[in-house]
Amino acid sequence: MTLVQPSRLTMGRYQHSILGVLAALAGLGIVLAILLPLRPHVSIVIPALLFVLPALAGVVVGGSIAGVVGALGGFLFYDYFFLPPYNTLTVRSPQNWVALFVYLVVVLVVAQVVAQLRRAREEALRRTEETRRLYELSQALIGDLNLAQLQTHIVDTVQGVFAPRWTALVLPAGGRGALAPGEVLQVAASAGLPLAEADIAGLTTGGGHARSLGLTDGSEPRRVSVALAVGDHPVGLLVLQDVELVGRERSLLGTFANQAALALDRAELSEQALRSRLLEEIDRWRSALMGAASHDLRTPLASIKTAVSSLRQVGTQLGPADRSELLELIELQSDRLARLVTNLLDMTRIEAGALELRPIAVAFDELVHEALTSLEGIIGPGRVVVEGPTDLPLLHIDHVLIGQVLANVLENADRLSPDDSVIRVTGRVAPGSGSTQIEIAVSDDGPGIGREERERVFEMFSQNGGGGRAGLGLAIAKAFVEAHGGLIWIDPDIARGARVIFTVPAEAPVPAPV
Amino acid sequence: MTKVLVVDDDPSLLKALRIGLTARGDEVVLAHTGAEAVTQVALATPDLVILDLGLPDVDGIEVTRRIREFSEVPILVLSAYGDERRKVEVLDAGADDFVTKPFGMAELEARLRVALRHRTARHGDSDEAAQTLQVGDLQVDLVHHMATYNGAQLQLTAREFELLAYLARHAGKVCTHHMILKDVWGPGYGVESNYVRVYTHRLRKKLGDDDGHLLKTVPGIGYQLVAEDHPSPPTYTGG
Numbered sequence: 085m086t087l088v089q090p091s092r093l094t095m096g097r098y099q100h101s102i103l104g105v106l107a108a109l110a111g112l113g114i115v116l117a118i119l120l121p122l123r124p125h126v127s128i129v130i131p132a133l134l135f136v137l138p139a140l141a142g143v144v145v146g147g148s149i150a151g152v153v154g155a156l157g158g159f160l161f162y163d164y165f166f167l168p169p170y171n172t173l174t175v176r177s178p179q180n181w182v183a184l185f186v187y188l189v190v191v192l193v194v195a196q197v198v199a200q201l202r203r204a205r206e207e208a209l210r211r212t213e214e215t216r217r218l219y220e221l222s223q224a225l226i227g228d229l230n231l232a233q234l235q236t237h238i239v240d241t242v243q244g245v246f247a248p249r250w251t252a253l254v255l256p257a258g259g260r261g262a263l264a265p266g267e268v269l270q271v272a273a274s275a276g277l278p279l280a281e282a283d284i285a286g287l288t289t290g291g292g293h294a295r296s297l298g299l300t301d302g303s304e305p306r307r308v309s310v311a312l313a314v315g316d317h318p319v320g321l322l323v324l325q326d327v328e329l330v331g332r333e334r335s336l337l338g339t340f341a342n343q344a345a346l347a348l349d350r351a352e353l354s355e356q357a358l359r360s361r362l363l364e365e366i367d368r369w370r371s372a373l374m375g376a377a378s379h380d381l382r383t384p385l386a387s388i389k390t391a392v393s394s395l396r397q398v399g400t401q402l403g404p405a406d407r408s409e410l411l412e413l414i415e416l417q418s419d420r421l422a423r424l425v426t427n428l429l430d431m432t433r434i435e436a437g438a439l440e441l442r443p444i445a446v447a448f449d450e451l452v453h454e455a456l457t458s459l460e461g462i463i464g465p466g467r468v469v470v471e472g473p474t475d476l477p478l479l480h481i482d483h484v485l486i487g488q489v490l491a492n493v494l495e496n497a498d499r500l501s502p503d504d505s506v507i508r509v510t511g512r513v514a515p516g517s518g519s520t521q522i523e524i525a526v527s528d529d530g531p532g533i534g535r536e537e538r539e540r541v542f543e544m545f546s547q548n549g550g551g552g553r554a555g556l557g558l559a560i561a562k563a564f565v566e567a568h569g570g571l572i573w574i575d576p577d578i579a580r581g582a583r584v585i586f587t588v589p590a591e592a593p594v595p596a597p598v
Numbered sequence: 599m600t601k602v603l604v605v606d607d608d609p610s611l612l613k614a615l616r617i618g619l620t621a622r623g624d625e626v627v628l629a630h631t632g633a634e635a636v637t638q639v640a641l642a643t644p645d646l647v648i649l650d651l652g653l654p655d656v657d658g659i660e661v662t663r664r665i666r667e668f669s670e671v672p673i674l675v676l677s678a679y680g681d682e683r684r685k686v687e688v689l690d691a692g693a694d695d696f697v698t699k700p701f702g703m704a705e706l707e708a709r710l711r712v713a714l715r716h717r718t719a720r721h722g723d724s725d726e727a728a729q730t731l732q733v734g735d736l737q738v739d740l741v742h743h744m745a746t747y748n749g750a751q752l753q754l755t756a757r758e759f760e761l762l763a764y765l766a767r768h769a770g771k772v773c774t775h776h777m778i779l780k781d782v783w784g785p786g787y788g789v790e791s792n793y794v795r796v797y798t799h800r801l802r803k804k805l806g807d808d809d810g811h812l813l814k815t816v817p818g819i820g821y822q823l824v825a826e827d828h829p830s831p832p833t834y835t836g837g
Contacts, residue, residue: 379652382678386699387610393702394618401621410617417610499609 104146108154111138116161123166128180131166132187135159139191143198151195159188214336217245221340225347234351235273238322238344243275246337248308248327250276254287255320255348272320287323310337312345319345369435372543377428380556384417384424391417416461423458427488427560434567441485441567445478445591448511448522454483455490463498463507472511478591479522485564486588489572492557493526493584501530501581514587522590525575527583538574561586600714601625603644605635605661606676607654615648618703632656636664639671646713648706649693651677651684659688666692672713672770676701682818686774689819694771712824716770731766734825736805736812738766752804757782761797765813765823774820794821 115134119126139154163173167180175181221241229237235253243251257268269288271279279287306326311318322341329337391410399407433439452470456463479486490509497507507528514521533541542562558572565572565586575583602624604615609630616626627642629635632653639647647665651658662673675688675696685696694713697706716733731738738745743759745752754762760782765773775791783793798821802813814822 378680379678382699383608384610386676386701387608387614389700389702390611390618390706391614393704394614394621397703397707398618398621402617406617406621410614413610413613 101146101149104142104144104150105153107145108138108142108150108157111141111154112157112161114138115158116165120165123170128166128183131162132183135162135187136191136194139195140198143195143202147202148195148199151199152192155188155191155195158191159184162187210332214332218336218339221245222343225343229351231348231351231355232273234347236275238348239273239275242322242324242337242340246324246327246329246333248276248324250274250279250283250325252279252283252287252323252325253320254323269321276325283325287321308337310341312341312348314345314349319349373428373432376556376559377424380424381421384421388414388417388421412461419461423488423491424556427492427556430485430488431560431563434563439567441482443480443482443568443589446481446483446486447478448472448476448524451479451481451483451487451490451524452509454487455494458487458491459495459498463494467498468494468507468509470509476511477513477519477522477593480589480591481568486568489561489564489586490524490526492561493586496557497526497528497530497582497584501528505529513590517587517590519593520590521570521587523585523587525583525585527575527578527581529581532578532580532582533574535576538576541574542572558584599623599625600646600710601627601642601644602710603627603629603635603638603642603647605629605632605638605647605653606650607631607652608650611650622703622707632658632661635661639665639669643669644671645717646710647671647673649673649675651675651681651688651696659684659691662688662691662693670717672717674706674709674713686776686819689772689774690777695822696772712770715825731763731769733766733769733823734812736766736823736825738763747805754801754804758797758801758804761794762801762823765821769823769825772816772820772822776820778820 112135115131115138119131119134135158139151139158142150142154160173163175163184164171167175167184169176175184225234225238235255239251239253242248252274253272254269255272257270271284271287306328308324308327308329310322310324312320312322322337322344324337391414395402395407395410402410430439449470449472452468456468494507494509501507505528507526510525510527512523513519514523542558562572565588568588570587570589572584572586575585600623602619604612604619604626605628606612606615607630612628612630616628619626627638627644629638632655635647635649635653636656638644649658649661653661656664658675662675665671665673672695673693675685675693677685677688677696677698679698681698688696695709697709729739729741731740735748736745737747740763743756745754745759745762752762761778764778764781775794776788778794779787779790783790787793798813798815802808802810805812807813812823812825814824816822
């Protein structure tokens with residue numbers, strides 16, 4: 085035998101009646117206690133009037149049954165104690181018969197009227213309560229929930245309102261779509277007591293379609309199944325175990341099921357839209373990467389091939405200086421190519437979530453040195469000036485990746501600014517970061533970057549767009565900086581040249597020795 | 599000595615080209631931007647321009663247009679693989695030929711030779727009264743609508759003759775389907791590249807040029823009439 089909780093809407097009806105009867109009896113006792121000592125001094129009309137009160141108390145507290153109990157009790161008490169001859173039910177005078185009769189009529193009529201009022205009030209209350217609950221249910225479906233949250237919410241709400249043993253939401257395993265015979269079902273969410281294996285098996289195998297159309301399922305006693313329908317076709321089932329629903333509650337559950345079905349349908353649609361947008365985004369990113377990578381890889385390749393074929397074709401006509409210049413060019417461009425390939429691989433791995441950052445404590449000037457070493461031969465000595473306070477906190481970074489960021493930014497600055505100009509690298513604590521972020525800036529005397537270009541230089545774009553000065557370098561820098569939780573941007577407040585700024589985390593300060 | 603203007607924004611490629619072309623015996627002038635290129639064509643009057651399609655300031659197509667406003671200097675475009683649409687555009691804008699990066703010096707030199715040879719040829723009969731075009735062993739008589747190849751007269755229909763005459767007028771240049779259709783078929787045409795395909799096929803038959811040595815196909819782009827390097831090279835048979 086399972087514990088069955090009565091539904092909340094009907095809960096308390098019997099208690100109310102019993103309470104009403106008790107109230108009526110108590111009233112009778114009180115009236116009797118007051119009037120009995122005064123019996124010789126009061127007219128027989130007074131008890132008749134006062135015995136109306138217990139009946140009224142019964143009606144008000146417990147409804148018409150208690151009212152009738154009160155009225156009969158009053159009738160008997162009046163007759164027995166207050167109509168001569170006393171202490172018998174005999175009524176001697178015809179006058180007293182009239183009094184007794186009038187009492188009975190009055191009390192029954194009054195009780196009837198009060199009981200009707202009471203029922204009307206109860207009805208109104210129940211309607212208000214139902215409306216409120218329905219409103220709450222619908223409200224729960226409007227929120228900006230994702231599909232999984234919504235499913236949980238639906239079963240939780242139903243469980244809270246109808247209090248069955250458990251509530252289960254059964255949906256086709258394949259996702260969105262109408263329930264069809266033979267469709268594989270799954271319990272998408274449940275609330276209340278955990279479902280037994282047998283219950284799950286019973287819900288998900290066979291018969292789903294047939295059952296979905298009826299409210300109750302004959303094979304399982306005390307189980308209510310409601311079809312979640314969008315338009316005319318059911319998309320899922322809401323199953324409540326061990327619950328008895330009275331008529332009004334059924335329609336409440338039905339209305340809720342309709343709304344839940346719509347909400348589920350909508351959530352699933354928006355989830356699908358999100359998924360396809362994400363795929364599109366990945367697709368776009370991939371083709372941008374392919375375009376940018378193919379351009380950036382081909383540029384050094386073109387000069388390598390030209391140089392090598394020159395050496396092969398007209399090598400004998402070349403002076404020693406030209407030969408060594410071509411060979412040096414081949415070496416430098418091969419390095420550039422190798423650096424790009426490494427960058428690209430790291431970037432792809434970052435995007436795929438496969439690259440793990442290995443942050444260590446690195447000093448700012450170590451980082452600059454690392455970047456400049458990787459650019460040896462590309463950036464001449466003395467071209468880069470490094471500035472930073474001596475007490476600058478250490479950086480907490482993956483020095484390989486951030487070294488590449490700095491190298492890419494420097495290479496860009498070098499390529500775009502006059503050969504004899506100076507490139508400035510400055511490090512400082514990022515303002516407002518409370519020493520948790522270090523800001524590194526690279527300034528050059530090049531032509532600068534137009535306002536509308538400032539965002540775009542960090543994007544991978546195909547060279548066909550026309551611009552194509554930044555190539556992949558800054559896009560890679562952005563990915564690496566963002567992998568560190570930092571930011572990279574072009575300083576908008578600069579009059580001449582360009583200034584690229586990026587932030588990286590600082591090493592947490594070591595507590596001073598006590 | 600040939601004066602070659604090289605335009606590219608990649609300093610490494612400029613350097614490699616400068617050394618390679620100088621060793622070949624050319625005089626090399628360099629430009630890093632499109633604007634510089636246009637100025638240099640006017641000032642240095644090069645015999646040929648090697649122009650990168652993807653320049654930082656002005657697009658290579660626009661540079662070609664600007665140069666064509668005042669100069670007929672042959673323009674050899676350096677393009678990236680996959681740039682088919684832009685190749686067609688730059689050819690339509692007046693470029694003569696293109697090389698896809700990365701390229702070897704041998705390939706570049708071959709293109710340079712073709713461009714220069716035909717420039718000389720076109721230069722030779724640049725007076726408007728030119729009545730006969732000579733492309734290698736091919737002679738096109740514009741007045742009498744007659745063409746001879748290796749001294750033998752060709753039996754051509756009017757349209758075939760128009761096509762041959764058009765290609766001969768632009769010998770050495772890669773002519774796009776679009777250009778050929780507009781000129782030979784008329785302004786109402788432009789996308790019917792299958793017409794051109796059919797007629798070039800017929801022309802090749804009549805020229806005995808089944809392998810397309812004289813009338814070259816540039817896949818996906820158009821056709822190019824090229825006089826062969828040596829007056830009568832042995833043809834590679836067997837294919």
